[in-house]
Amino acid sequence: MKRLFYICVIGIALIGGAAQGQHIITFCGEPVPIDQDFVRDKLINVIKKQVRVVNMPSLRQRANIYLPLVERYLIAYGLPTDLKYLPIVESGFLTKAESGVGAKGIWQIMPATARGYGMQVSAAVDERENFDKATRVACQLIRDNYLNLRKLAGTVNWPLAIAAYNFGIGNILDAVRKQGSNYFTMKLNPETALYVYKIIAVKELFEYPELYNSKFGYNIFSSAEVAGKAPQEEADDSVDPDMINAIEKQIAKNKDKKAPVVKEEQYVLAHIEGKMKNFRDGDMVTIVLDEDLETTNYGLSFKGYSFGVQGWIIDDRVYFKLGYGHDVTLLDLDKQKGVLLTDLLSKKRINVLLKNIVYEK
Structure with missing residues (x-):
């Protein structure tokens, strides 16, 4: 019953209808298939979880500084500006952030990847902490992922290219060959299965907070309110294998539907x-x-x-x-x-x- 309540309250912001009109959620200029129940439900859960992330005052202060800067780099490299939200998911715009596996900087670049793109990574100097150099390398890496997927897999879209940023181009290529090119229906590791959803959720909460404030019934950017009222459910990490047949039927049913232009x-x-x-x-x-x-x-x-x-x-x-x-x-x-x-x-x-x-x- 509790899950159904949240779908009713928040889901209205994610679906269209005669009464509500079009509410089109996009990622890098491509419509997110929220007409498919499993995608919509998963995104709702991720949005609820990301409220606690975007609500942090210190993060919002850093985002106000870095988002316009990152957007300029993305434009210069011919990349979609929606990708400016990727560092929020990766590091919260903390230049010295370091993961347990050795990724570092606002873009969480691995040592071997950094060196492969000409960055210095040593005990004395680690250029992954340098905003300019790290952002340039991240843009090059994302662009290379996109081009390599098109070349080696014969198909490409931005969710796949960004999943490759998290999971590695080799792993995504292997997954595409086995499962096809629809990120939203692919069986991936839990982190990568949520990765693009998190970026979409952060984008929605930064760009359309008024829609979600009204659905929650309070200001999601007020720390006092969120501490007492924010939903605590964890997002489902992957598509249930038992649902694959139902998913395929739903995709077949919706295959002729076109997003409004x-x-x-x-x-x-x-x-x-x-x-x-x-x-x-x-x-x-x-x-x-x-x-x-x-x-x-x-x-x-x-x-x-x-x-x-x-x-x-x-x-x-x-x-x-x-x-x-x-x-x-x-x-x-x-x-x-x-x-x-x-x-x-x-x-x-x-x-x-x-x-x-x-x-x-």
Whole structure:
């Protein structure tokens, strides 16, 4: 009963429907197959567990510094920017972090791998602790994994390439030859079976916290609240072998379903009626449209339409759950998500943008 409750409460944030519209979770530009029950349930469990990770104030401080920097490297190397969350799973952005098997640095690079890419690794100098050099090598390694999978296996996708970062390219190649190229249905070691899920979970919690705050019923980034209320279940580490037949049937049933294609992103002017001196987590604020908003899944709302939404304080900003899933997001005029808390407390009117994702019909 307890597991079913969490699926009902949190799962609504992961599934689409006529009432909720599209809520598409992606990893490196590829849709995550959450229409498959075993994938959705596993991701829900991992998200619950990762709440305790992303809630750490010291981690969030480091992430605020490192995430924009890592994103620049990824762009320079032609890699998806979603991979900026990988170091959070690996090390929490601790440059001197070291694992029991000898991996070190924010990217947790093994000694032999580091030396193979020209890094110095010795008692006197360990360049894996150097942010610039380690990040360059990590980008090269990820890119090489992707290219080698395409060349040697004849197939590639980003979940596989990132699984190879954790498990080794040789092991993933062997698994692909035996099991095919769908990471989400592969039987891997427990750590690798959860690895990509963890990165997706961290991405969701960093980029869409307002969706999960409202589903938990409290601010998941408030340490006092999480200490008392965060779910404690452990995530299931692998696909149960007894479920393989059911999984294959479900994949066959869904094989012709296609994820919606994004046509464009529109920006609609709106404003918040502010100066809420006593604003607290979960309080309602009023948003007023200054232009018509026409969404793919919810239809047309005219200029002047106002609606109340919940706001959640995260660091120095307030994020809002608008009720459109991922389709519509509130940004400030600099196109940063949410608004400054100080603005909400002090300004009578805060001009904002609503980013509206329009899908092809």
